[in-house]
Amino acid sequence: MTQKVAVLGTGKIGEALLSGMIRAGWAPGDLLVTTRRSDRAAELRTRYGVEAVSNAEAAKAADTLILTVKPQDMAALLEELAPHVPADRLVISAAAGITTAFLQQRLADGTPVVRVMPNTPVLVDEGMSVISAGSHATEAHLARTEEIFNPVGKTLRVPESQQDAATALSGSGPAYFYYLVEAMTDAGILLGLPRAQAHDLIVQAAIGAAVMLRDSGEHPVKLREAVTSPAGTTISAIRELENHGVRAALLAALEAARDRSRELASGNG
Numbered sequence: 001m002t003q004k005v006a007v008l009g010t011g012k013i014g015e016a017l018l019s020g021m022i023r024a025g026w027a028p029g030d031l032l033v034t035t036r037r038s039d040r041a042a043e044l045r046t047r048y049g050v051e052a053v054s055n056a057e058a059a060k061a062a063d064t065l066i067l068t069v070k071p072q073d074m075a076a077l078l079e080e081l082a083p084h085v086p087a088d089r090l091v092i093s094a095a096a097g098i099t100t101a102f103l104q105q106r107l108a109d110g111t112p113v114v115r116v117m118p119n120t121p122v123l124v125d126e127g128m129s130v131i132s133a134g135s136h137a138t139e140a141h142l143a144r145t146e147e148i149f150n151p152v153g154k155t156l157r158v159p160e161s162q163q164d165a166a167t168a169l170s171g172s173g174p175a176y177f178y179y180l181v182e183a184m185t186d187a188g189i190l191l192g193l194p195r196a197q198a199h200d201l202i203v204q205a206a207i208g209a210a211v212m213l214r215d216s217g218e219h220p221v222k223l224r225e226a227v228t229s230p231a232g233t234t235i236s237a238i239r240e241l242e243n244h245g246v247r248a249a250l251l252a253a254l255e256a257a258r259d260r261s262r263e264l265a266s267g268n269g
Helices: 012-023 038-048 055-061 071-084 100-106 120-124 139-152 160-171 173-190 195-216 220-227 233-243 246-265
Strands: 005-008 031-034 064-067 090-093 113-117 127-133 153-157
Touching (some): 005 012, 012 031, 012 139, 031 038, 071 100, 090 100, 113 139, 120 139, 127 139, 127 160, 173 195, 233 246
Parallel strands (some): 005 031, 005 064, 127 153
């Protein structure tokens, strides 16, 4: 039997998932979307050939519901959905800090729930989506979640107790790299390069380094050592990074991100 999937609150992340599923072979007729604005609904219908419906209609018709609304809107959405979601529906949440317990408490008893923390590179099919099962989710539910998120990057299963750490590393991770690229571009300008050239140099260095990390299988220390000649330019730069406590700052920053994720998950937003 054909399985219908509904994306509720189809913003950037929701649209990325929708696009990825269609490229992976999902029929537009098996996909539903919900939005707040009629013009957005018309845009998605035109672009992807999918049907835009109300939240209640999506809950009644779809076998899998993907909730991509903002965390602060989740409680209101669940209140609207609860009367229409049978306990055999798979509910996937892609909202940061929303626990499976939060969802399960507001849905019919026994409803399978899966929590996913994607990051923004899903928009270019290079995302990482971290997946955790609720107490009623089975292997089949996790496999279906992976089937939906794999077209826009990679997936990783973790216990829900590790979601806050994963959010700090992966969910927020792209921002740290953008911050680093911004700082290195400014350094290039300080050294006399035009901004555009400095930007291109750093971005390509970042892409090349990431591909080498992914494809070589080498430890980052080994790759770094291959660039670090005795008494050379690289070791001089690394010494300054260590002198300024960059490694310690990164550790502290990720701990802060993890702690904030815990606060949001506990409702102390």
